Every structure is written in C-alpha cells, then in structure tokens.
Amino acid sequence: MARNVIEILNLGKQYRLGQVGRSSIADDFKRLTHRLRGKEDPFLQIGEENDRTKKGNSDYVWALKDISFNVQQGNVLGIIGKNGAGKSTLLKILSRTTSPTIGEYKIKGRVASLLEVGTGFHPDLTGRENVFLNGALLGMTKAEIKKNFDEILDFSGVERYIDTPVKRYSSGMYVRLAFAVAAHLDPEILIVDEVLAVGDQEFQDKCLGKMRSVSEEGRTVLFVSHNLMAVKQLCTSGIFMKNGTIKSIGTINETIEEYLNDGNIVSELGDIPREMKREYSNGEGYFNKIALLNLNDVQVFSLAFNQPFKVKLQFEALQYIEDAIFNINICNTIGEPILYAVEKLNGNYSFSKVEKGITEIEVVFDIKLLPNNYKFTIGVGHKSGLTIDYLEGIFPFKVNKIGYEVGMDYPWDISNGYVEPETKWNFKKI
Amino acid sequence: MQENTDWDIIVKPKSSLFQLNLKEVWAYKDLILLMVKRDITSVYKQTILGPVWMIIQPIFTTAIYTFTFSSTAKMSTDNIPPVLFYLIGQVFWNYFSDSLNKTSNTFIANAGVFGKVYFPRLVMPISVIISNLVKLGIQLGLLLIIYLYYYFTTDSLHPNIYILFVPIFIIFLGIFGLSLGVIFSSLTTKYRDFTFLLGFAVQLIMFASCVVFPLSMYSQKIQNLLAYNPIVTFMEAIRFSLTGNGSFNIVNILISQAIIILFLFFGIIMFSKTEKTFMDSV
Numbered sequence: 068m069a070r071n072v073i074e075i076l077n078l079g080k081q082y083r084l085g086q087v088g089r090s091s092i093a094d095d096f097k098r099l100t101h102r103l104r105g106k107e108d109p110f111l112q113i114g115e116e117n118d119r120t121k122k123g124n125s126d127y128v129w130a131l132k133d134i135s136f137n138v139q140q141g142n143v144l145g146i147i148g149k150n151g152a153g154k155s156t157l158l159k160i161l162s163r164t165t166s167p168t169i170g171e172y173k174i175k176g177r178v179a180s181l182l183e184v185g186t187g188f189h190p191d192l193t194g195r196e197n198v199f200l201n202g203a204l205l206g207m208t209k210a211e212i213k214k215n216f217d218e219i220l221d222f223s224g225v226e227r228y229i230d231t232p233v234k235r236y237s238s239g240m241y242v243r244l245a246f247a248v249a250a251h252l253d254p255e256i257l258i259v260d261e262v263l264a265v266g267d268q269e270f271q272d273k274c275l276g277k278m279r280s281v282s283e284e285g286r287t288v289l290f291v292s293h294n295l296m297a298v299k300q301l302c303t304s305g306i307f308m309k310n311g312t313i314k315s316i317g318t319i320n321e322t323i324e325e326y327l328n329d330g331n332i333v334s335e336l337g338d339i340p341r342e343m344k345r346e347y348s349n350g351e352g353y354f355n356k357i358a359l360l361n362l363n364d365v366q367v368f369s370l371a372f373n374q375p376f377k378v379k380l381q382f383e384a385l386q387y388i389e390d391a392i393f394n395i396n397i398c399n400t401i402g403e404p405i406l407y408a409v410e411k412l413n414g415n416y417s418f419s420k421v422e423k424g425i426t427e428i429e430v431v432f433d434i435k436l437l438p439n440n441y442k443f444t445i446g447v448g449h450k451s452g453l454t455i456d457y458l459e460g461i462f463p464f465k466v467n468k469i470g471y472e473v474g475m476d477y478p479w480d481i482s483n484g485y486v487e488p489e490t491k492w493n494f495k496k497i
Numbered sequence: 498m499q500e501n502t503d504w505d506i507i508v509k510p511k512s513s514l515f516q517l518n519l520k521e522v523w524a525y526k527d528l529i530l531l532m533v534k535r536d537i538t539s540v541y542k543q544t545i546l547g548p549v550w551m552i553i554q555p556i557f558t559t560a561i562y563t564f565t566f567s568s569t570a571k572m573s574t575d576n577i578p579p580v581l582f583y584l585i586g587q588v589f590w591n592y593f594s595d596s597l598n599k600t601s602n603t604f605i606a607n608a609g610v611f612g613k614v615y616f617p618r619l620v621m622p623i624s625v626i627i628s629n630l631v632k633l634g635i636q637l638g639l640l641l642i643i644y645l646y647y648y649f650t651t652d653s654l655h656p657n658i659y660i661l662f663v664p665i666f667i668i669f670l671g672i673f674g675l676s677l678g679v680i681f682s683s684l685t686t687k688y689r690d691f692t693f694l695l696g697f698a699v700q701l702i703m704f705a706s707c708v709v710f711p712l713s714m715y716s717q718k719i720q721n722l723l724a725y726n727p728i729v730t731f732m733e734a735i736r737f738s739l740t741g742n743g744s745f746n747i748v749n750i751l752i753s754q755a756i757i758i759l760f761l762f763f764g765i766i767m768f769s770k771t772e773k774t775f776m777d778s779v
Contacts, residue, residue, distance in 0.1 A: 087687055087778060095687075159776070163615035166510055166773040173504040178615075186613040189535055191542040200535055203528035204614055232542070 070175070072256060072287050073138040073161070078170035080131040080156055081111065094126075111169065130156045131311045134170070138289070143282040145302030145319050146291045147326050152308040154291045155260055158182060161289065162258050176255030176287075179205055183260070185245035190234035194225060194244055197233050201248045215251045222273070223247035243270055250277045256287045261294075275301060295323055337366075337462055347454040351388060352421070354445055356381035357462050360429075369464055372438055374471035380428045380445060382456075388421040391455065393428055396444035397436070402460045404444065405485045406434065418450050435487045438468040438477050518769065522617045532624035537631055551632050552639045555591065559583045566709055575711040575742040577654075578647050585736055586708035588640055592633045593670045593728060594699050599625045600678025601695055604686045604775050611776060618772040619765070622679055626671040633667065644739070655741030663738060666731045669757050673727055676760035683764075683771040687778040707732045712744060727753035 083091065094110065101109050110127050131153045138144055146154045160167050162180030187204045188197050198219060202212040212219075220226050223244045225236070233241055259278065275297055282288050282301070292298050298305070298319065305322030307314045315325045337357045345353075358366050360377040370376055378395055394409040408430060410417055441464055446457040470476040522529075541547040559580060566572045567579035574582035600622035604611065607621055648654045684691045703709075706728040712720055723729045724746070730753040736743035 082777060092688065159612075160508075163506070163508065164612055165776040167508065169510055171507065171509040173508075174506040175504050178506070180614060183613045187610045189539055191539045192535060196535070196538070200531050203525070203531045204610065204616060206525075206616065209527040209531070 069140040069142075071137045072140045072175045073172065073289075075137070075161075075172040076135050076170055078131060078134040078157075078160065078167050078172060079129055080153075080160060080165075081127055081168040082130050083110075084126050084128060129311050131160070131167075133312055136306065136313065136316055138287060140287055141282070141285045142304055143288045143290065143302045145298040145305040145322070146289065146308060147293075147295070147298060147305060147322060148308035148314075151310075153311040154308055155182070156311075157308070158258050158260050158289065158291055174256065177206070177253075178256045178258065179249070179252040179254035180258040181249045181260065182258070184242050184249060188233055188241070188245060191232050193232055194229040194236070198244065198248050201245065202252075205249060205252055206254075207252060211253070212248075219247045219251050222250060222277075239267060239270070246270075246274055250274070254286065256289070257281055258289045260291045271297075295326075299323060339458065339461070343458070345456060345458065347457045349453060349455055351386055351455050352382055352384035352447070353456050354380060354447070354458060355383050355425070357443060357445060359462070359464050367464075370436070370466045371469055371471040372466060372477040373435055373475050374466075376432055378430045378432065378443070380430075381425055382421070382428060382447060383425045384421045384423050387423050388449075388455065390418040390450040391421045391447050392416070392418050392450065393447045394445070395430060396446075398442045398444055398460060399485065400440045400442065400463070402442070402444075405441075408432065435489075436466045437483060437485055437487055438466045438481050439485060440465050441485075518617060519619075519765075522619050522623070525616055525620050528616060529620050529624045529627065532620065533628040533631070536624065536628035548635060551635045555584060555587045555636055555639065558587050562587070562709055572709075573711055573714055575713055575736070575740075577736065577740050577742050578651065581643055581647055581654075581740070582711075582736070583709065584640055584643055585739065586732065588633065588636045589667070589670060589732060589735060590703060590706065590708040590728070591636070592629055592667065593674045594703070595629050595632070596626045596671050596674025597678045597681075597699060598695075599629070600675055601681035602685070602692070603679065603682040604771065605682070608776070611772075619679075619768065622675050622682070622768075625678075626675050629674075630667075630671065653740070653742075656739055657737075657741060659734070659738035659745055663735055666735055669754055670728070670731055672761055673757045676757065676764040679764040679768040680760070683767040686771055686775040702728075705729075711736075711742075724749045724752070725756070727756055 083094070085091075098108055098110065101107070134153075134157060146157065148154050158180065159165050159182065161172065161174070162178065162182060164180075164182070185201070187201055189200065192200065198216065199209065199212050203209065220229060223240075223246075225240045225244050228236060228240060233244070236244070257278070278288060278290070278301060288301075290298065290302060302319040304317065305319040306316050307322040307326045315322055317325075337359075339353075339355050339357060341353060341355070356379075358379045359368065359370070360379055361367050361370075362375055362377065364377075367376070380393070380395075382393075392410050394407065396404040396408075397406040398404050410419065442460045443462050444457075444459045445461070447455045448457075449455065468477045468481070541550065544550065546553070562583040563579045566583070567574060577585075603618070603621050603625075607618075611618065644654070648656075681691055681695050705723065706726060707723070712723065712729060712733050715723065730746065730749045733743045734745045734750060737745040
C-alpha cells in the first residue's frame with residue numbers, strides 16, 4: 068500500500084465576522100488576558116457552523132471544522148462543494164498561506180500550490196523576467212527555471228511576446244504564460260484551486276492533460292473545481308464539503324453523486340430530493356423521480372434527432388387526491404417553455420384520482436424536437452388550479468444533430484427553432 | 498499514523514516562539530536576488546532619466562539644506578564643507594529611512610502574493626534592504642565625486658584608517674532599518690494606527706540623528722542621551738573616518754551594535770509570529 072503523504076487531524080479554522088476596529092481590540096484584549104492566566108482561548112468555545120444564508124448569533128464562525136483525512140501518494144483528490152463550503156480555506160491552510168486555528172497536519176514531500184495563476188507577476192517586467200520571478204516564488208531555483216525555460220515557452224505558446232512587458236499581454240496570454248511556469252514545477256504534491264476557468268478550450272485541455280501526466284508520474288494532486296466534468300476525468304478519489312465540514316469521502320464518482328443529490332439539485336439519474344426547494348407546493352405530495360426513456364423503456368440522457376421518447380415521472384402522494392391533473396413543459400435552456408403537455412384521456416382533459424403512495428406516470432411524446440438543449444418543468448395541481456407540486460427547469464437533456472435512423476442527420480445549425488411540425492408542401496406553377 | 502520523524506512539514510496552530518526557519522530563507526536566496534532585480538528594474542521603467550533620479554534627489558536636498566541651515570541659519574558643520582556635510586548625512590540617512598519605510602508595509606503591500614503562495618516572508622524585507630543598497634552605491638558614487646573635489650581643492654578633509662569600518666556601519670544601518678521595519682509591519686497588519694505614527698516619526702527622528710546638525714552642537718547632557726541613538730553614533734563615525742572631524746567613540750559603537758542586534762532579534766520573532774495568521778486580519 069502506498070504511504071500517506073498528507074495526514075490531517077481535526078483541522079479547524081475560525082474567523083471573526085465584521086470589521087476590525089474598536090470591538091475587535093476588546094476581543095483581542097480578552098484573549099490576551101486569558102492566555103496570560105494560562106487559560107484557553109475563550110472564543111474557541113463559541114462559533115457557529117458556516118452557513119452564510121442564515122443570520123447567526125455569534126461573531127465567530129468556523130470556516131472549517133473537524134477536518135480529518137489522509138491522502139496517499141499518487142492519489143488525485145478532487146475537493147467539491149458549493150461556494151463557501153471551505154474548499155479554498157482548506158487549500159490555503161495546506162499551502163501554508165495561513166495557519167489553522169486548531170488541529171494539525173503533516174506533509175511529506177515538496178508542495179507547490181497553485182491557488183492563482185500569475186501570482187507576483189509584475190506588469191512592467193517582460194514575460195521572460197516574470198517567468199523567472201514567478202518560478203522562484205513558487206519555489207524553483209534559478210537553475211531549474213533555466214533548465215525548463217524552453218519547455219515553458221513552448222507550452223505557453225507566447226514565444227513572440229516573451230520580451231514584451233506582460234501588461235501588454237491579452238488576458239489569455241497572461242494566463243497561458245503563468246500556467247506554463249506552474250506546470251513545470253516539479254512538486255511531489257500539487258495543490259490546484261479553480262484556476263482553469265480562464266483560457267480557451269484548447270488551453271484548458273492542455274492544462275488538464277498536464278495535470279493528468281503529473282498524476283501518472285505517481286505524484287499527488289489536490290484539485291478544487293466546480294467543473295465536475297474536469298474533476299471526474301482527473302480525480303480518483305473525492306471529498307465533498309459542506310458548510311466547513313466533510314460530508315463524504317470516497318471514490319470520485321460516489322462523492323460527485325452525493326454532491327449532486329445534496330439539497331436542491333436533481334441528480335443525473337433523475338432522483339428528486341425531498342429537501343429540494345419548491346416555489347409552489349401545498350405538501351399533499353411530491354415528485355421524486357423523472358426519467359427520459361426511449362421506446363424500449365431504457366433510460367437515456369440525450370436523444371437522436373427524430374427519435375420518439377417517453378417521460379416517466381414518479382409521484383408520491385402523502386394523502387388521497389381526488390382531482391389531480393399532471394403537466395409537463397419542455398423548456399429551452401433559459402427556461403422559456405416551448406411545449407406544454409397536460410394530462411389527457413382519450414383526447415379529453417382529464418383529472419385522476421391518486422391513491423396515497425407512489426404512482427408512476429408515463430407520457431409518450433409524439434413530437435420532433437430540433438437539435439438543442441432542453442429542460443423539463445413538471446407540475447401537478449387540483450382541478451381548482453391549486454398547485455400540489457411544481458418543479459421548474461430540471462433535468463437537462465440534449466437532442467443531437469445525429470439522426471435516429473441512417474440518413475436522418477440534421478444538417479443545419481441549431482438556431483432554427485425547437486420543433487419541426489408535420490407539414491405538407493404543394494408546388495404549383497402559375 | 499506514520500512515525501513523526503520523516504515528515505517534511507508539520508503544522509500546528511501554536512509553535513515555539515523561537516522557531517524562526519532562517520534556514521528556509523537561505524533556500525530561497527534565488528528569490529531574494531530576483532526580487533532585488535525586480536525592484537531595481539521596475540522602478541524606473543518608462544522614465545527617461547532612469548536611475549539618474551537616484552542622484553537628483555540628494556543633490557537638490559543638499560542644495561536646500563546648505564542654503565537653509567548653513568548659509569541662512571549659519572549652523573556649524575564641524576569644519577566640514579557644508580555641501581559635503583549635508584550630502585553625507587543625506588545619503589546614509591536615506592538608506593536607513595528608505596529601508597525602514599519600505600519594509601514597514603511588507604505585509605500590507607504584499608498581501609496579494611502572500612495570500613496565494615508560501616515562501617519565507619522574510620525574503621521580502623531582506624530583498625528591500627539589498628535593493629536599497631544598490632541605490633546607496635550609486636549615491637556613494639556621487640558622494641565620491643564631491644568628496645574628491647573638496648579633497649583636492651581644500652585641506653579640510655583628513656581621511657583615516659577608520660574608513661575601513663564604513664561598510665560595517667552601512668550594514669548595521671540597513672539591519673536597523675529592517676528591524677524597525679519588520680516590527681512596524683507586524684504591528685500594522687491588524688491595526689493600521691501605527692502607519693500614521695511612522696509617517697511623521699521618521700521625519701522627526703531625522704532631526705535627532707545628526708543628519709543636519711553635528712553632535713558637537715549639542716550640550717554634553719544631550720550628547721550622552723543621543724549616544725543611545727545608533728544612527729547618531731554611526732553618522733558621526735562615518736563623518737570622522739571620511740574627514741577627520743566628528744567623533745569616533747568605540748564604546749558607543751559597540752553599544753549601538755548591541756541595540757541593533759536586540760531590535761533585529763525582537764523584530765524577527767514578532768515577524769515570524771505575525772506571518773502565520775496575518776492573512777486573516779490584514
């Protein structure tokens with residue numbers, strides 16, 4: 068078994084909210100008097116979970132609390148979570164730009180952290196000068212940079228501008244050069260925070276490729292990103308953080324699934340969590356699953372052009388409902404409804420009696436959607452118009468330009484609309 | 498848990514007061530040199546006169562001092578030609594005050610970089626005093642020209658063997674600026690009040706540092722008091738070794754050096770205590 072290169076034990080980081088001023092000096096004074104009397108810091112006892120949406124009672128919050136995990140050599144660990152979950156604070160502590168309030172950690176090997184690209188770039192210096200400066204800041208010696216300089220230049224693709232001050236660079240060139248330096252560090256442990264968001268697709272792919280090759284060489288990578296695709300491609304294991312604590316640790320697929328199932332996100336498989344925020348809902352019942360099926364009843368996530376499909380819903384009624392009417396909207400990506408399908412029986416609008424428990428509803432669509440990205444909006448209400456449950460803009464899916472049958476590929480671009488109707492064309496010479 | 502011995506980095510919230518990691522600073526010597534190079538090359542980018550500005554400033558200041566203190570107020574310059582007296586004062590005082598001023602905002606000015614990447618924070622103030630040394634070197638060139646002019650045209654200059662100690666005095670002036678600078682930079686990270694204090698204090702201290710008046714101008718009682726200001730002692734000793742006028746008191750010099758070492762020690766401890774968490778309060 069590979070050895071642990073990072074061991075973290077009960078790490079915590081507390082922050083004080085509000086401004087630094089006269090009130091904070093009172094707290095500092097209190098802390099000092101406690102320390103002089105040999106007591107523990109009084110403010111460590113208090114402090115609340117870091118949930119920025121709720122108003123708290125204390126000025127102190129724990130940005131990180133009870134963080135313990137180990138990382139083995141060669142592991143590529145993805146850290147995911149919503150904004151404010153503590154991901155970046157954790158990376159900051161591990162890269163030693165700030166200290167933990169409590170707890171400790173140990174690291175074996177040389178660490179390079181990439182919390183930002185182009186740290187310390189001086190606008191007036193040329194690209195060449197900045198490569199050396201930035202490299203030294205990241206912990207390389209001058210000799211190492213010199214050795215790698217040609218490779219860095221090649222990777223960055225800004226050779227022509229290398230002797231021009233970086234303030235004349237486009238933002239893309241700036242990032243390219245900066246990442247190129249970082250990519251040629253030779254660390255045993257690489258810590259990367261959301262830095263790939265900039266740069267064009269080609270360069271992003273290049274960066275991901277570089278990170279992959281780093282990990283293939285048996286080095287350890289800690290990677291924070293909101294780009295779940297990148298995390299999934301790159302990482303072997305994952306940590307899902309929420310409000311400053313670790314919610315789950317496991318393989319990357321497990322943690323991503325957990326993350327997507329958490330709170331108000333409909334999972335990739337179409338599971339709708341009960342806690343999901345619903346704008347309108349009277350509590351008589353909830354949707355708990357949505358799926359897109361082909362005519363063979365196999366779940367699909369995208370459709371071929373001209374492919375017929377079904378939508379399957381699961382609805383859990385908490386009580387008997389006398390007069391439910393279900394409806395499904397198909398919307399475009401910005402949420403504008405394109406189609407409205409409402410419950411019908413033999414061509415007439417109908418209301419159904421729903422027993423308490425889970426009911427499955429299958430709807431066959433006879434419609435030709437044009438290639439594009441779509442979402443669903445689903446709802447159920449009473450005859451009176453009172454909404455029982457309503458979910459807007461969930462479960463995105465795609466209609467591809469490739470045809471369902473050979474020869475049916477869609478040759479035009481995707482801006483021609485959403486639906487192709489059945490039409491008859493008559494030509495007559497006059 | 499693996500045995501504790503082979504870890505490279507162990508981080509805990511509290512560490513020993515004297516854990517200073519000075520060895521680590523040495524490992525980053527390339528960074529210090531590159532920072533020095535950056536400081537020197539970036540300051541005068543997009544100027545026409547470039548480094549000439551480094552000598553224009555002392556020339557003008559010396560001219561004004563000569564006019565105000567010597568020609569108008571008729572103050573003593575210890576038989577040293579006034580222009581030379583003020584220029585010596587200017588050049589060495591500037592080295593000290595620039596080192597102090599520029600190191601005193603280390604944490605605030607570099608917060609952006611410090612927040613993103615770890616390296617021994619002392620690299621920054623050390624590189625500042627080294628790049629100031631380059632500026633001092635250029636100003637010493639000017640001083641040499643003026644000095645030689647007076648040496649050959651008057652017989653008021655009597656350089657002596659103590660001139661060999663001048664480099665040591667310069668190093669101690671730089672270290673003194675660094676020590677006070679890192680103390681102030683540690684104090685100002687959370688509460689900015691000290692920035693305002695430092696702003697005018699440096700100007701006032703100049704008048705208590707024999708930059709524009711010779712020590713001999715004061716009463717004996719005040720002279721004894723000023724002996725505890727290391728700058729006074731060094732300033733006088735530098736003037737003495739270059740011109741034969743002034744005072745060279747070996748006891749005072751040793752006391753001054755001891756004071757500076759004490760400040761340096763105290764400053765580095767404060768600095769390394771602050772560097773661990775300053776990102777949260779800067």
